[in-house]
Amino acid sequence: MNKILLVDDEPNILLSLDFLFKKEGYQVLIARDGEEAMALIRDEIPDLIILDIMMPKVDGYEVCAFVKENYLKTKVVFLSAKSKEKDLQKGLALGADKYLTKPFSTKEIVAEVKKLLN
Template identity: 75%
Template sequence: MSKILIVDDEPNILLSLDFLFKKEGYEVYIGRNGEEALALVQEHEPNLVLLDIMMPLVDGYEVCAFIKKEYPKIKVVFLTAKGKAKDREKGLSLGADLYLTKPFSTKEIVSKVKELVN
């Protein structure tokens, strides 16, 4: 069973994505900020991380850079409200496998995650 870590500081997004991916058969872990994300990555080594950028303590860019340096096999998907080209370029240059903006389509996110994990 594939493991997914969802990291966002918005409770409604965490709830909906947690439900969505559990329904699809994934083992799901939840982080509410960058520090929790770093700890959960080291503890569970998920197959994929869905990652917001704007979060308290440690931002998503820093989390992505750490994951790609220490765990290069883990896929990282940014899921963020930051839709400008420079934000997307920064995220992809740090090694993100995909950059999606909010609001997002649940069908699209599920199919993209399946492509990356399988």
């Protein structure tokens, strides 16, 4: 069973994604900021991380760089309200496998995750 880590400081997004991915049969882990995410990544080594950018303590860019330096097999999907071209380019330059913007389509995010994990 693939393990997905959801990292976001918005409880409603975590709730909906948690429900969505559990329904799809994934094991779901949750972190509410970048610091908590990095601790969970060290302990659990998820297969894929869905990562917000703007968060307290440590932002998503830092988390992505940490993952790509230490856990090459782990896929990273940014899910952010930052939708400018420069934000997208920065995320992909840091090694993100996909960059999706909020508001998001649940169908699209499930399809992208399945594509990255298969």
